[in-house]
Amino acid sequence: MSAAGSGSGVPGGCQGVAYLVQTMDRLRAPGGCPWDAAQDHLSLVRHLLEEAYEAADAIESGDRQELREELGDVLLQVVFHAAIAASEPDPFNLDDIANEVADKLVRRHPQVFGPAEDSSAALTPDQAHARWDQIKAQEKARTSVLDGIPLAQSALARAQKVVARAKRAGLEVKTNQNDGLGERLIGTVRLAESQGLDAETELRQATRSLEKQIMQLENQGKD
Numbered sequence: 001m002s003a004a005g006s007g008s009g010v011p012g013g014c015q016g017v018a019y020l021v022q023t024m025d026r027l028r029a030p031g032g033c034p035w036d037a038a039q040d041h042l043s044l045v046r047h048l049l050e051e052a053y054e055a056a057d058a059i060e061s062g063d064r065q066e067l068r069e070e071l072g073d074v075l076l077q078v079v080f081h082a083a084i085a086a087s088e089p090d091p092f093n094l095d096d097i098a099n100e101v102a103d104k105l106v107r108r109h110p111q112v113f114g115p116a117e118d119s120s121a122a123l124t125p126d127q128a129h130a131r132w133d134q135i136k137a138q139e140k141a142r143t144s145v146l147d148g149i150p151l152a153q154s155a156l157a158r159a160q161k162v163v164a165r166a167k168r169a170g171l172e173v174k175t176n177q178n179d180g181l182g183e184r185l186i187g188t189v190r191l192a193e194s195q196g197l198d199a200e201t202e203l204r205q206a207t208r209s210l211e212k213q214i215m216q217l218e219n220q221g222k223d
Helices: 016-028 034-038 042-061 064-086 094-107 125-139 155-168 181-194 199-222
Strands: none
Touching: 016 034, 016 064, 042 064, 042 199, 064 094, 125 155, 155 181, 155 199, 181 199
C-alpha cells in the first residue's frame, strides 16, 4: 500500500485511522468542503443508519470487497461524529470514544479481565450475554430489562430485542396466537429467538429470494 496522504494535501506519513481522521479534519476546516463543514450529529443520523444497513447487506451477500468498503463507510460515520464532537462544548474525540468503549468491554467481562476465579471457562455464550446485561443494568441503574431498547429500530428487530431481553432475564411471557396478526408475528419472533436466529436477517434473506423470483417472472414476460 502506498504511503497515505501522498499527493492529497493531507500530511503524508500517516496511515489507517490516523489518515482518516486527518482527512476528515481537513474537509471540515476552513477552505475544505462546505457540505462536510455544515453537518451536525442530527443531519448525519440517516447516513449512519444507511451505512449500517449497507454493511449488513455486504455481510449477508458474502462479498468481502464490498464488506471492506461498507465497513469503511461505517467507520467514516464514527470519525465524522467524533470530529463534530471535538468542536462542541464539552468536547470529545475518537480516542475518547475508543477508550470509553474499551473500558466498558473490560468492566463487562470480569470473567476475562477480572480475578482468576471469575474465569469464563464454565460460561455458555448465553450465560456470558446474561452477565453482560446484569452488569449493564447495574451501571445504568436500570430497573427494567426493557430499558434502553432503541425506539428507532424496525418493529421486527425491536420485537426480537424485547423477547431476547425477557428470555435472558428468565421472564417467560405468554402470547396468544389467536389474538391477531401482531401476536402471530411475535410468535414468529419467539421461534426465531429459540432457534438462535435473527428474525430481521431471516426476513431480509427471504425478501431477497422473493425479489429474485419476481425478477425472473418479469424477465420471462419479456421473452
